Amino acid sequence: MNEPSDSRRRFLQRALAAGGALVLSGCDRLSRIEWFAGLLASAEKLTYASQRLLLTRRAMAQEFSEADLSPFFRSNGTSNPRDPAYQALAAAGFADYRLEVGGLVAHPRSYSLAELKALPSRTQITRHDCVEGWSAIGKWKGAPLARVLEAVRPLPSARYVVFFCADPMNARGQRYYESIDMEDAFHAQTLLAYALNDAPLPIRNGAPIRVRVERQLGYKMAKYVMRIAVVDRLDDIEGGRGGYWEDRGYEWYAGI
Amino acid sequence: MPPRDAAAARETVILRHPWPVRLMHWINVLACTVLLMSGLQIFNAYPALHWGKSSYDGRPPILQMGARQDAAGNPVGFTRIFGHEFDTTGVLGMSSGVERGFPAWLTLPGHQWLAMGRRWHFFFAWVLVVNGLAYVAYALASRHLARDLVPTRADWRSIGQSVGDHLRLRHPRGEAARHYNVLQKLAYLGVIFVLFPALILMGWAMSPGLNALLPGWVDFFGGRQAARTLHFVAAWLLVGFVFIHVFEVVVSGLWNNLRAMISGRYRIAGEERRDE
């Protein structure tokens, strides 16, 4: 009775070890197969659809009190764009900055920083959640994107709002960009922010203008925004997935 | 000793687990394995855990992993828990010569690849939720829950004896082996109706989208970063359950139990007799 059960046990041990190794290397290999990685990514559509179903445009991200503010608001990604044109703007205190707003809109136009500050503003203390896992709480002041969009009047075909930024991300000079849908674009807490914690937005946090999209993760909230385009499709912009990090495998809908 | 064929005659084979339970059990095993390993990949992107709403509230993390140089200039991996630091070179903080929280053999994918880790995690989070809902619906409809999992009055009375049996690694035989014992029932109920729902809720609590569903609900768990910490702790509690579960499976008859969860067939030996 002992013999077979011993050999069976040995077989089981080996099978488990081999199986484990196979599973580990197999999973890594699976991650590299395009259709399989695509299958895994399909969960994003489910998440997007269910969150859009649950969250109306009125569903607000939590707002906090001054007591919750992080003593220091961490900067991630670019902290000072290495771009001569940007550096020239910064040296002049962004006096010559113009935010271009165009694409599928009835009245394209541009805004100076002063003009953006002259729009009705919103101030909110919110939690910034980075895709890496950390959170920080900051007080933002800015012009709601909805006010700007109302002025330029998106055409009926408008589906996304794309933000083009000043910061080059790699040796090829590709710049940061991001996009959101019209739901988030018109959300009350979606801001073109120019102040953080009652001070002008520091360069490391995105001066002169960064986006706040409070119901999504930090990488959606583009810094150093130079141009806004309203579009009906994303696949003909840069890598085609709607953002710098999206082109590198991250979810376009970053609600989780 | 009774003659062989008499023993065989006393042996019965029953259908222990119906096919939906078997199927959903193995889907769950797959999903949890992937979720744990891809979760550790996600953890590694920021290998620190905090209490409260944010990670930057002036207080140090309650758990942190990282690498630094020791007095002799050699790189060491450390794990700091509530201010106590441990040298965990080779496993936590630093492994295979690179700084990383958990080692490559515990994460999915093996090397640092957050975007892909998130894809695995959120795909199998959906699998876990759908499979879990199907299981609960089945357990209610088929009366699996009421018949096999909820402790009977006799079960409650036998709890002391069951504890003793477990400690002495004695396992029910004969008629008694047809049913789960009371500790087993309580462990399963706890995992199904407390641990899994808690893990899922805390996963959702980390979603900035779902946070907006009802502002402030995340504070029920102590804030988003506390939810992240609790999600992590709950994941390891689940690992703890699996260890005990697999240990019990092995000591109470590995092959018989495995077969019961694969083909459904479970062999029950005759009653143990004193004079044997």
Ligand code: HEM
């Ligand atoms: C519906 C189910 C689940 C959802 C929605 C979910 C969601 C999440 C999210 C959003 C994160 C990222 C946290 C961050 O930003 O750092 C995470 C991390 C993690 N998950 Fe899950 N998860 C689920 C189930 C599970 C299960 C069943 C396990 C374990 C078997 C698990 C283990 C982990 C671990 C270890 C981490 C990394 C540490 C941490 O951030 O707490 N998760 N999960």
